Amino acid sequence: MNSTPQKEFFAGVKAESPILVGVIPFGMIYGVLALSAGIPAGAAQAMSAIIFAGSSQILVTQLVHQSAPALVIILTVGVVNLRHALYSASVAPYINKLRPLWKWILAYLLTDEAYAVTILHYQDDKVEEKSVPQNNKHWFFLGAGLALWSSWQLSTAAGILLGAVVPASWGLDFTLALTFIALVVPALKDRASLGAALSAGIVAVFAFRWQYKLGLMIAALTGILIGIALENMAGRKAGQGS
Amino acid sequence: MNTFLFKPALDSSAQLWGTMIIAGLLTYGIRLSFILLFSRREIPSWLGQALRFVPPAVLTAIIFPELLINNNHIDITYSNGRFIAGLVAIVVAWRTKNAVLTIVVGMAVLWLIQWLLRM
Numbered sequence: 001m002n003s004t005p006q007k008e009f010f011a012g013v014k015a016e017s018p019i020l021v022g023v024i025p026f027g028m029i030y031g032v033l034a035l036s037a038g039i040p041a042g043a044a045q046a047m048s049a050i051i052f053a054g055s056s057q058i059l060v061t062q063l064v065h066q067s068a069p070a071l072v073i074i075l076t077v078g079v080v081n082l083r084h085a086l087y088s089a090s091v092a093p094y095i096n097k098l099r100p101l102w103k104w105i106l107a108y109l110l111t112d113e114a115y116a117v118t119i120l121h122y123q124d125d126k127v128e129e130k131s132v133p134q135n136n137k138h139w140f141f142l143g144a145g146l147a148l149w150s151s152w153q154l155s156t157a158a159g160i161l162l163g164a165v166v167p168a169s170w171g172l173d174f175t176l177a178l179t180f181i182a183l184v185v186p187a188l189k190d191r192a193s194l195g196a197a198l199s200a201g202i203v204a205v206f207a208f209r210w211q212y213k214l215g216l217m218i219a220a221l222t223g224i225l226i227g228i229a230l231e232n233m234a235g236r237k238a239g240q241g242s
Numbered sequence: 243m244n245t246f247l248f249k250p251a252l253d254s255s256a257q258l259w260g261t262m263i264i265a266g267l268l269t270y271g272i273r274l275s276f277i278l279l280f281s282r283r284e285i286p287s288w289l290g291q292a293l294r295f296v297p298p299a300v301l302t303a304i305i306f307p308e309l310l311i312n313n314n315h316i317d318i319t320y321s322n323g324r325f326i327a328g329l330v331a332i333v334v335a336w337r338t339k340n341a342v343l344t345i346v347v348g349m350a351v352l353w354l355i356q357w358l359l360r361m
Contacts, residue, residue, distance in 0.1 A: 018341035038252055043259065050266035055304070060265065067250040070261040074247075077265040081272050086296040089276035089289065096277075107274040116297060174324055174352055175345055177308035178331050180301040182344040185335035193298045200299035201306030205316060208307040216303050223299025224292050231291065 005139040012143025015117040022179030023054070023113060023148060024155040029173050030057050031159020037065035041160050048156040052149065053111060055176070056080045079217065087115040091141075094122045098138055106138065109145025116183050117144050192234065196227030323355035 003011075027048070034044035039061060051057055056077045063073045087110055095106060118141045188194045200223025207215025251261040309328035310316050318325055331348035338344070 021342050022345050039258065040255075043255075043262065046259075047262050047266075050262050051269055052266075053269055056265075056269070060262075064251045064258070067252065069248045070251055070257065070264075071247040073251055073261050074265050074268060078268045078272070081269045083296065083300045084269065084273045085275050086293055086300075088273055090293045090296065092276045092279075103277050104274070107277050108270060110273040110277075112301070119297075169356075171324075171349075171352055171356070174308070174327070175349065177305050177324070177328060178345045178348040179341070180305045181328065181331045181348070182335050182341035184298055184301045184305065185332055185344075186339040188298060193295060196295040197298040197302040201302040204303035205306045205310050208311055209314075216300075219303035220296070220300045223303065224295040227295030227299065228291055 003136050005136050008136045008139035009143035012117070012121070012140035012145075013147045015121065015140070016114065016144040016147040019113045019117065019179060019183070020147065020151045022175045022182070024151055024158075025175045026054050026173065026179070027152050027155025028159035028162060030054060030061070031156045032162065033058060033061045035160060037061040039064060044160055045153075045156055048152055051077065052108070052152065053077075053081055053084075054152070058173075082217065083112075083220065084110060087112075087119075090119055091115065091122070095138055095141070102138060106141055106145065109142070109149060111145070111148060113179075113183075114141070114145040114148050120187075190231075190234075192227045192231040195230045196223040199223050199226040320355075321359060323352050323359070326355055327352035 030048070031044060034047070034057075035041065039047075047057055047060065051060070059076055059080060060073055063076060088107065091106075091110065095103060098106075121140050122137060184197060188197055200219045203222045204215055204219035207218055209215070210218075246257065246260060249257055251258045305328070309325050310318060310322075312322045312324070320326060327348050330351045331344050334340070334347045335344040
């Protein structure tokens with residue numbers, strides 16, 4: 001069944017909207033933190049459009065505040081955002097028939113939050129149907145991405161305007177972790193993905209002091225390998241049983 | 243170029259904007275990488291299998307330290323409000339699959355614990 005571009009677009013906006021509840025306070029917190037780190041309001045707002053990645057923007061404000069050299073800031077952003085290469089590879093087969101302009105736009109909108117809802121929508125089909133232009137699912141991607149983008153820009157602006165009105169003691173930055181919990185937990189449907197999540201989390205806790213977010217990368221890699229191993233073991237067992 | 247890379251970002255307006263723009267282009271390049279590279283190819287099956295585990299692995303690697311690390315130490319006592327609130331949020335997400343409810347309940351529990359600890 002084919003859906004119209006409009007229907008897909010608004011379905012994308014709708015799927016993204018619960019996530020925005022977590023993103024908006026986070027954008028405001030970024031705006032507040034950027035000003036307190038000494039970044040001028042114009043540059044703080046522009047960063048939300050230029051980098052457009054929440055956790056690395058927060059890291060940039062910390063590093064700027066600590067007078068870190070430009071090279072360290074750039075490398076840190078690169079390492080933290082390396083996970084987007086995996087998202088890029090993950091969505092690539094679904095959008096490979098689109099025109100280049102679409103690819104340039106959708107790549108710009110490929111954040112954690114837009115990826116999370118979009119990939120679930122693409123994988124929703126029982127039948128593997130990857131000839132995307134016919135099913136208009138790229139409009140869903142665009143809707144989810146633009147909903148996130150505009151919320152991110154507006155919440156940054158609100159954070160800059162509010163300045164220090166929201167006290168840090170409210171702990172609104174915790175909504176980042178809660179957002180990720182809301183995304184991950186319902187997706188843990190089998191033993192392999194549960195094993196991937198738990199092992200990555202445990203490694204990340206014990207490697208949290210490592211420099212430049214290296215612990216995050218090692219933890220993620222561990223989780224992926226454990227997930228593959230568990231899935232292959234389950235597959236072999238099922239093969240023997242039949 | 244050398245002096246640019248080794249100077250703090252807040253040295254000048256040009257320094258700050260230069261740092262931001264390079265970091266932004268790098269991020270965009272990473273997001274664009276496979277979309278262009280694989281645009282005419284199928285992803286190998288082992289890579290496809292690995293990618294399925296990327297979201298749970300990466301997101302949990304961000305979540306766990308947020309919940310378990312308190313003042314630079316592993317803290318799994320009731321005085322770590324984020325740990326307790328996170329556990330409650332995990333249960334809510336698991337039972338209801340409702341993102342808004344998960345975030346609202348998680349923040350409410352965090353504030354409740356912060357308030358109780360202040361009494």
